[in-house]
Amino acid sequence: MRRAGIAGFAWISTFDGWIERPMFESLAGPWPWYVAGPLIGLVVPFLLLLGGKVFGISANLRHMCAATPTPERWKPSFLKYDWKKSGVWNLTFILGIFLGGFLAVQLIGMPDAGQHISEATRADLQALGIQDFSGILPTELFSWETLLSPVGLFLIVGGGFLVGFGARYAGGCTSGHAISGLADLQLPSLVAVLGFFAGGLLVTFGVLPLILG
Amino acid sequence: MANQTTTRGRAGTGTQGATATAQAGPVVSPLALMGYLLIGMYLGVIFVQSEVVSWFRIQEMFRFQSFHMYGIIGMAVAVGAISVQIIKRMGITSATGEPIKLSPKQWGDSRIPGARYWIGGTLFGIGWALLGACPGPIFALLGGGVSVLVMALLGALAGTWAYSAMRSKLPH
Incomplete structure (x- = not known):
């Protein structure tokens, strides 16, 4: 699978010539559950300690709807509230998730999850007609x-x-x-x-x- | 417990809908916003490299064929629970000096007990398994360059809007 990299940032010389590789490719996933799980869990106290915020991402979908520039009379009452006041911290947080996804792929690389799943799952999905197990998602x-x-x-x-x-x-x-x-x-x-x-x-x-x- | 915050709370029309709304505090400082951005970046990297953003991994989970996703969610809950207990018992305040409060989820007033949780939860689960991504991973994958998920995000916004429009007619 082609790995993207920031141009001029992560060029590595090999006997085959110059190929583009992410800088920290050796950190590529899958990170094991006993590493990733606790690291994700720490987000709960991080947000509580920083500003008393409760970890929750989907409220942003409501904030984004509330922020949509449409005439007020089109908006259901559930979307009429001060989204800036209640949602700016959370929208900033998901902007961070977006940037984190970008950096993870640019600096480390998109993990080939399809190659890492269990044999049983692969067999079941093949039976459903899926053939491309090369990347993070089945492209078909x-x-x-x-x-x-x-x-x-x-x-x-x-x-x-x-x-x-x-x-x-x-x-x-x-x-x-x-x-x-x-x-x-x-x-x-x-x-x-x-x-x-x-x-x-x-x-x-x-x-x-x-x-x- | 009564709401002791001094915010004027314009969220009135839908306080049940979003925990975040009930959490609305004073204006967030730019420094704190930088903090939220960094915590989000940290989470986005973990989301991608632990492969929880992968449709393949979600299928593996729903087929009970690997411990990976269960281990991640289980450990995240354990670390989160221990942290919450420590914060509560020691009465730790946030960086801005406010007491940290987690508002309990309400059961709602429907004749069907907990209707919103199991009906809404089941609908969410159907979407999660079809798309292979919940809201956090949608944003991480978009950042990672899986651009077609912008259509999933638009779908999710449409779903949120549809819920908002028919909210008063649904059992909660």
Whole structure:
């Protein structure tokens, strides 16, 4: 897989000539769960200690809707609030996530997750017709070309729609409920996480075989 | 516990909807914003290099074929829980000197107990498995150059808007 690098930043000489490589390629993933998990968990106290903020990402979708420049009368009352006051810290936080994703790929490289998953998963996905295991995502499902196909549109835009709708309905997503909520021993969050899994299993064993098989 | 913050709270119409809204405090200083940016960058790098942004890894999780995702979420919850307990018990205040408060999630007033959590949660889970990315990874992947996810983000914004529009008719 082609790895991107910042031009002039990370050129390494090899016997084959000059090839472009990320600077810290040796740090490439997959970072093991016992490293990544605790590092992600630390975000909870970091945000609490910095400004008493609770780790939760999907509220930004509401802030972004509220910030959309549309006539006020078009906006549902749920989107009429002072998003700058309540959301600027969180929007800055997700801008950081965006930049972090950029740096991770530029300096270390996009990990080839398809190469790292278990044999069983690979076999199951091959049975569903997936052949490209070279990158982070199966390109035959997620690309600008497939966006124009019914399946691609359903997975990308339909999946996105339900992520947005469900996260706001449930009052949180993986970060707000599964991490912040469970870390604070909130029973409603446990119910939400069980819902996440019910939905995920329904898609994995019901919907995907139907639309890909 | 009563809301003791002194903010005028214009969030009134939808306080149940977002924890962040209830957290609204004084105006955030540029220095604090830099802090949030750095914490976000730290998280974005981990999201990508631990592969939790990968549709493949989400499939592996929902098929119970690897411990990877369970280990990550489990360890994150454990570290988060220990941190929250330490902060609560020691009464640690935030960098700006305010007491740190986590507001409990409300059960809601629907006749169906916890309706918003299990109905909303299930809808979210369906979307998560289809797209293979939850909101955080959408932003990390966009930064990583997977540009088609901008359409997923637009879908998520449409979903948020649709929820906002029909919110009063849904059981919570």
